[in-house]
Amino acid sequence: MKLSQSSRWTLPNCLTGFRFVAAPGLLWLxxxxxxxxxxxxxxxxxxxDVLDGFVARLTGQVSxxxxxxxxxADVVNYLTIALGCWWLWPEIVTQELPYVVMIVASCLLPAVAGFAKFGKFTSYHTWGVKLAAAAMGATLYLLFLGGPAWPFRLAAVICILAASEEIALTLLLVKPESNVRSIWFVLRRKKST
Structure with missing residues (x-):
């Protein structure tokens, strides 16, 4: 079912759209x-990013x-963060480069896998990805505001694990699905059919 142009202008989509609008502002800052x-x-x-999905479910505007x-928006946000942090804190980014690369790769590689198999962008939004995003977001502030690096490094590992699950989902699924909780739900569904 194709959405009309007007039905795309929902509150959840506008919240998501804010991240696209914020990206040039983040780079300028x-x-x-x-x-x-x-x-x-x-x-x-x-x-x-936290609110858009919640509001979509609350208002029945999940699409x-x-x-x-x-x-x-997540891809744009992650790439913007990487570049912006490089400009602002080059010493820290250089020191943590392997972990920064892991986080960026965790965002890009599942997208590449989705395009390779389905010819389109996948939108699984697994619990693992949500955990990874929360971990990365929280530890990013800790790192760049002078805290220890180990939480950020742990977040990078969580991001890679979440990306691995997304790639596994792409390999497992016959067609792309949105809002898949985890690979275990897909495996259980396949087992019961």
């Missing part, structure tokens, strides 16, 4: 050396379009 402004705007972007839009 980073380029200008405005670390605090960058972190504040990033916090708002993270907040909209394939919204799930795909959210996944694209």
């Amino acid at each position: 980073a380029w200008q050396g405005q670390g605090i402004g960058f972190m504040v705007l990033l916090a708002l972007a993270f907040l909209t 394939e379009f919204g799930a795909t839009l959210d996944s694209w």
Whole structure:
């Protein structure tokens, strides 16, 4: 079923869309050396990421379009974070580069796998990905505001595990699905059929 243009302008999709609008602002703030402004705007972007799915379920506006839009916003957000943090805190990013690469790869590799198999972007939104995003978001602040690096490194490992689950889902599924809780639900469903 194809959505009309007007039905795409829902509150959840507008919350998701904020992340696309915020990305150039984040890059500009980073380029200008405005670390605090960058972190504040990033916090708002993270907040909209948390709220969009919740609001979609609450208002009955869950859609394939919204799930795909959210996944694209995640990719834009992760790439923006990586570049912005590189501009603002190059020493820290250089020191943590393997973990930064792991986090960026965890966002890009499942997308590549989805395109390779299905010819389109996948939007699984597994519990693992939600945990990984929360871990990355929280530890990012801890790292760049002067805290220890080990929580960020642990978050990078969680991101890779979540990405591995997404890639496994792509290999397992016959067609792409949105909002899959975990691979275990898919395996259980396959076993019962």
